[in-house]
Amino acid sequence: MREVRLNELSSVIEPLQYPISNEDACEELSDVTLVYADGEESLEAVVSRSNADAFEGVDDIEAEIYSNLPVEAVGEPGQSEGEG
Numbered sequence: 316m317r318e319v320r321l322n323e324l325s326s327v328i329e330p331l332q333y334p335i336s337n338e339d340a341c342e343e344l345s346d347v348t349l350v351y352a353d354g355e356e357s358l359e360a361v362v363s364r365s366n367a368d369a370f371e372g373v374d375d376i377e378a379e380i381y382s383n384l385p386v387e388a389v390g391e392p393g394q395s396e397g398e399g
Contacts, residue, residue, distance in 0.1 A: 318348045318355070321388065324377065327358070333372045337365060340376060353387040 319327055327347050331340060340362050347358040362376070364383040370376040 316346055316348055318350050319358075320350045321384075324349075324380065325373065328376050328380075329373055331373075331376070334369050335376075336369045337362065337367055340370060349388070351385075351388040356385065356388075 317327065327344065331343055335343070341359045344358040344362060348355050349358050349361060358380070361380050361383050365379040367375070367379055370379065
């Protein structure tokens with residue numbers, strides 16, 4: 316099992332062969348655990364929540380991963396940007 320932080324995400328998604336189907340991406344990333352600010356989760360689980368059938372490139376899959384992250388993935392619990 317490989318553990319990566321969000322700022323290291325590109326190191327595991329860049330080597331994939333694009334375009335790649337959602338199913339193949341999940342399979343390729345099944346051994347990766349994303350380490351969050353407060354917890355961790357399988358990268359496969361995050362990618363599987365995407366509604367995209369396939370990813371054309373790194374930017375596509377990265378955007379889908381970030382849009383499917385749980386609240387605890389970044390920052391302190393209860394904190395939101397724009398307040399302060």
